[in-house]
Each structure stands twice: as C-alpha cells, then as structure tokens.
Amino acid sequence: MGKNIELGKRIAWLRTGRGLEQKAAAEAMGIRDTTYQKYEYGNVPSWRKIDQILSFYQCNKAWLLTGEGMAYPNGGPEGITVGSLEPAPDRRQPRPATPAPAQYIKEGSTAWPAAGDAQKMNIDDAMGKAYKILHSGTPYAVALYLNIQQFSSALDATTELKVCQDRIADLQDQVDALRRQIEALTARPASSDLPAEPLEKAAM
Known part of the structure; x- marks a missing residue:
C-alpha cells in the first residue's frame, strides 16, 4: 500500500507505550516480526493487518490512520513518553475554515452553491x-x-x-x-x- 512514515511512528509509539519489543508485539498480534518491523519503518499494512494492530492495542482507528484526535480517547496510556518517542499530539484544536472554491463564489457572497447548482x-x-x-x-x-x-x-x-x-x-x-x-x-x-x-x- 506504499510508504507512510508518520503511520509507522504511530505504530511504534503504541508498541513502546506498552513496553514491548518488536518481536514480542509481532508475536502477540500474529504478525511476522520482520513484517511488523517494516510497518514501523513506514510500510503501510494491509487492511487486515491494520485490524489486527487495532485489536491488539485497542486504540482509536482514526488516530492510527490519520493522526487526528487522540490515541486513547476513552482512557489508556495516553500522554506517556517512552524512550525517544513523544506522546501522540492532541490534534483536537479547531481548524481554520476552508475557503470556498473561487468558481463557486458569487459576487458579494461567500456561500457554497445550493443543491440545485450541482450541475456546475x-x-x-x-x-x-x-x-x-x-x-x-x-x-x-x-x-x-x-x-x-x-x-x-x-x-x-x-x-x-x-x-x-x-x-x-x-x-x-x-x-x-x-x-x-x-x-x-x-x-x-x-x-x-x-x-x-x-x-x-x-x-x-
């Protein structure tokens, strides 16, 4: 599925937060240790492997995949610094509003197009x-x-x-x-x- 270094960092953060070595974590999830090591280096797991990782760590799926939100919104090893990895950042700060595309802005108006304008x-x-x-x-x-x-x-x-x-x-x-x-x-x-x-x- 390609490379995703940030996803690899989050997977590594989850493991070190539990105080596990790569081999121990991989065995617990039923994944080959060499394969799991590649995930932490940025190789993107298959959807089935992602489900195995989520099931083992019981973390927030949206956070693992995108980095948005908190790793453990319902409580857990959130906020723990282990080794050289910092805790997952809290990205719940509101984002600035995304401006509407110029082709949809009418003169004197910043409204998005109505449903009837979908053909545009x-x-x-x-x-x-x-x-x-x-x-x-x-x-x-x-x-x-x-x-x-x-x-x-x-x-x-x-x-x-x-x-x-x-x-x-x-x-x-x-x-x-x-x-x-x-x-x-x-x-x-x-x-x-x-x-x-x-x-x-x-x-x-």
Missing part, C-alpha cells in the same frame, strides 16, 4: 481525483474514504427521513378526512330525536 461542478474531474486519492495508500486516502462513508450514510438517512415524512403526511390527511366524516355524522340528529307525527294524521 465538474463531477467527472472530481471522481477522477477521488479515484487517484483512494488508490494512493496515504492517510488522505483513508480520510477521504471515511468521509465518503459518512456522507453516504447521511444522504441515505435524509432520503429515508423524507419518505417517512411523506408517509406521515398521507396518514395525517387520512386522519383529517375521517375526523370530518365523524363530525358530519355526529352533527345529524338521531331518528329518536325526530318529533312524533300527530295521532290523527297517523290514523289516516
């Missing part, structure tokens, strides 16, 4: 760049992949919500129609409430 985007170009990033084997690939998953889930949830809202509106219309029918029926006088006909008229 170069979708083919964006897909090509996304494909290139996803196959780069870098932290940017992981970050983009995670963002795509999150946005896809959010879009699916929005679609499902719209369907539910439409169904609720239909049911409300039916309830309103039934209520009007009930009100109309209750407004009519019952047959027992009608005045009785005169007896002489009845005798005729």
Whole structure:
C-alpha cells in the first residue's frame, strides 16, 4: 500500500507505550516480526493487518490512520513518553475554515452553491481525483474514504427521513378526512330525536 512514515511512528509509539519489543508485539498480534518491523519503518499494512494492530492495542482507528484526535480517547496510556518517542499530539484544536472554491463564489457572497447548482461542478474531474486519492495508500486516502462513508450514510438517512415524512403526511390527511366524516355524522340528529307525527294524521 506504499510508504507512510508518520503511520509507522504511530505504530511504534503504541508498541513502546506498552513496553514491548518488536518481536514480542509481532508475536502477540500474529504478525511476522520482520513484517511488523517494516510497518514501523513506514510500510503501510494491509487492511487486515491494520485490524489486527487495532485489536491488539485497542486504540482509536482514526488516530492510527490519520493522526487526528487522540490515541486513547476513552482512557489508556495516553500522554506517556517512552524512550525517544513523544506522546501522540492532541490534534483536537479547531481548524481554520476552508475557503470556498473561487468558481463557486458569487459576487458579494461567500456561500457554497445550493443543491440545485450541482450541475456546475465538474463531477467527472472530481471522481477522477477521488479515484487517484483512494488508490494512493496515504492517510488522505483513508480520510477521504471515511468521509465518503459518512456522507453516504447521511444522504441515505435524509432520503429515508423524507419518505417517512411523506408517509406521515398521507396518514395525517387520512386522519383529517375521517375526523370530518365523524363530525358530519355526529352533527345529524338521531331518528329518536325526530318529533312524533300527530295521532290523527297517523290514523289516516
């Protein structure tokens, strides 16, 4: 998957934080020690090996892959300095706002394009760049992949919500129609409430 020196440093930091030698850590995870050593030197593990590393160290996946956040947000050997490695930096500081692309900024406005302006985007170009990033084997690939998953889930949830809202509106219309029918029926006088006909008229 390529080289990623920063990822290797984070893997090494996790190991030294546990006070383990490379060989002991590799054996505990079921990874060849020579292979594990290469990971600490920057070789990017396969997804299966990454899962093994995460399972062993029980650390934050986003931190391991991208360096964002904390290694142990729920508590753990966070903040411990071992050997020559410093503790994982806390990168939770807010980032400056990313300016909108110039082609989407209207004169006198800094707003992003509305949903109806999606056709103005170069979708083919964006897909090509996304494909290139996803196959780069870098932290940017992981970050983009995670963002795509999150946005896809959010879009699916929005679609499902719209369907539910439409169904609720239909049911409300039916309830309103039934209520009007009930009100109309209750407004009519019952047959027992009608005045009785005169007896002489009845005798005729």
